[in-house]
Amino acid sequence: MVDAARGSGAAGTTGAGEIFQILRDGRARTKAELATLTGLARSTVSGRVDALLTAGLVRPAGEAVSTGGRPPARVAFNPAAGVVLAVDLGATHATVAVADLAADILVSNTHPLDIADGPERVLDSVIAEGVALLERCGTAPERLVGVGIGVPGPVEHSTGRPTNPPIMPGWDRFDVPRYVQRTFDVTVLVDNDVNILALGEQALGWPGVQDLVYVKVATGIGAGIISGGVLQRGAQGSAGDMGHVQVPFSHDSPRPPGDERDLEAIASGTAIAADLRAQGIDAAGSSDVVRLVRSGHPAAIAATRQAGREVGEVLATVVNMLNPSVIVIGGSIARAGEHLLAGVREVVYRRSIPLATQHLGIVQSQAGETAGVLGAAIMVTQQVLSPSAVDARAIRA
Structure with a gap:
C-alpha cells in the first residue's frame, strides 16, 4: 500500500489536488499556513506545493511578513496556467469565449446562426x-485545457449527446464531444443551456447563494x-425540464379546466405570440412579444403577465419541494420588463408555504450575454481542476 502523504511514483504529487483546492480562492498563502489548514506535515505540504509549482497551477506570490529569520515565501493560484473555450448556443445565435482557469472571460x-x-x-x-x-488572445493551442458547450435542448451530460431536442433537428444523439475533439484534443463537456446559465448567474450575481x-x-x-x-442534473441529465x-388548473386562469397542455405550450414566447395572433395581433414569435410589451401594447402586457402566473403555478411546487433562496427569471420574455416577473411573484x-417564501427572492436576471x-467555463474548470485531475497533471509534470 502506498502512503498517500508521501505520493507514488512522483513524490509529493498525490494529494496535490487537495492543497490546490484551498488556493483556488486566489489568496496567497505560505506553506506553513497550508500545513496549519490541512493538518499535514510541512514536508508533505512542501512536496505537494512544489509539484503544483512545477505543473504551473500555482505561482510564487512574494513573501510574507517575517517573524524572525528569512521571510517565508507565499504561493497563489495561477489562472494563466491554461485557458478554456466556452460556447453558448441558442436557437438563433452563438456566443464563443476564451476564459482563464478562474473562469474570467478574456x-x-x-454571432447569429440557426441551430x-x-x-x-x-x-x-x-x-x-x-x-x-x-489566436486573437495570442494563446498557444497546447494551453487549451477544455471546451464547454451549452445547447438549447436536453443533453445526456455523461456522453455530451443531445437527446430528442425539439428545436435542434439533426442533433439527436450526435456525438458533440468527439466531433469537437477532431480539432481540440481536450476534455469537451456539453450541457443544457439553462444549466450553464444557472452556473453563470450564480457566479455573477449570487456567489454566496447555495440554493x-x-x-x-x-x-x-x-x-x-x-x-x-451543486448543479443538479438528475440521473440522466433531464433535471429542471419544467x-x-x-x-x-387554477380558477384564476382563463384556461378551461380540461386544458392539459404543458407549461411550454402555455407560457413560452412562442405560446404568447400564438395567443396574440388569435386576437388578431401581428406576433410571429418571442421577439415580437418583447417588442409589443416594450411599446406598451395592453394585450401583450396582459398575456405576458398571465404567462408569468402560469410559470408561477409550476414554480410554487418547486419552491415547496426544494426551498431555494433565490429564483432568477431570465430569457428573452423576462427582458421585456417586469410584467412576467410580477405574474410569477403573484x-x-x-x-407556496410561508416558511419557504419568508426569505425567498424572485428576481430578474441581470447577467448579460456572457x-x-x-457557466460553460465554470463547468469545465470544475472538472479539469478537480483534486484527481490536478493530481494527474502534477504527476505528468
Missing part, C-alpha cells in the same frame, strides 16, 4: 470562431437547479 464574440442548420455546420462555425479567438433556481422563459422554458451549492410539466408567494459562456 475575449468573447456573439436547425444541424450539428456539423453549427459546430464548424463555432470551432472556427474558437480558433480565431485563441438557486434559474428559469429561462424564451422560445422554450427550462430551469437550472443549484442545490447545496417546460414539460402540466400546469395545475402566484408563487400565494401558493452568462452562458461563463
Whole structure:
C-alpha cells in the first residue's frame, strides 16, 4: 500500500489536488499556513506545493511578513496556467469565449446562426470562431485545457449527446464531444443551456447563494437547479425540464379546466405570440412579444403577465419541494420588463408555504450575454481542476 502523504511514483504529487483546492480562492498563502489548514506535515505540504509549482497551477506570490529569520515565501493560484473555450448556443445565435482557469472571460464574440442548420455546420462555425479567438488572445493551442458547450435542448451530460431536442433537428444523439475533439484534443463537456446559465448567474450575481433556481422563459422554458451549492442534473441529465410539466388548473386562469397542455405550450414566447395572433395581433414569435410589451401594447402586457402566473403555478411546487433562496427569471420574455416577473411573484408567494417564501427572492436576471459562456467555463474548470485531475497533471509534470 502506498502512503498517500508521501505520493507514488512522483513524490509529493498525490494529494496535490487537495492543497490546490484551498488556493483556488486566489489568496496567497505560505506553506506553513497550508500545513496549519490541512493538518499535514510541512514536508508533505512542501512536496505537494512544489509539484503544483512545477505543473504551473500555482505561482510564487512574494513573501510574507517575517517573524524572525528569512521571510517565508507565499504561493497563489495561477489562472494563466491554461485557458478554456466556452460556447453558448441558442436557437438563433452563438456566443464563443476564451476564459482563464478562474473562469474570467478574456475575449468573447456573439454571432447569429440557426441551430436547425444541424450539428456539423453549427459546430464548424463555432470551432472556427474558437480558433480565431485563441489566436486573437495570442494563446498557444497546447494551453487549451477544455471546451464547454451549452445547447438549447436536453443533453445526456455523461456522453455530451443531445437527446430528442425539439428545436435542434439533426442533433439527436450526435456525438458533440468527439466531433469537437477532431480539432481540440481536450476534455469537451456539453450541457443544457439553462444549466450553464444557472452556473453563470450564480457566479455573477449570487456567489454566496447555495440554493438557486434559474428559469429561462424564451422560445422554450427550462430551469437550472443549484442545490447545496451543486448543479443538479438528475440521473440522466433531464433535471429542471419544467417546460414539460402540466400546469395545475387554477380558477384564476382563463384556461378551461380540461386544458392539459404543458407549461411550454402555455407560457413560452412562442405560446404568447400564438395567443396574440388569435386576437388578431401581428406576433410571429418571442421577439415580437418583447417588442409589443416594450411599446406598451395592453394585450401583450396582459398575456405576458398571465404567462408569468402560469410559470408561477409550476414554480410554487418547486419552491415547496426544494426551498431555494433565490429564483432568477431570465430569457428573452423576462427582458421585456417586469410584467412576467410580477405574474410569477403573484402566484408563487400565494401558493407556496410561508416558511419557504419568508426569505425567498424572485428576481430578474441581470447577467448579460456572457452568462452562458461563463457557466460553460465554470463547468469545465470544475472538472479539469478537480483534486484527481490536478493530481494527474502534477504527476505528468
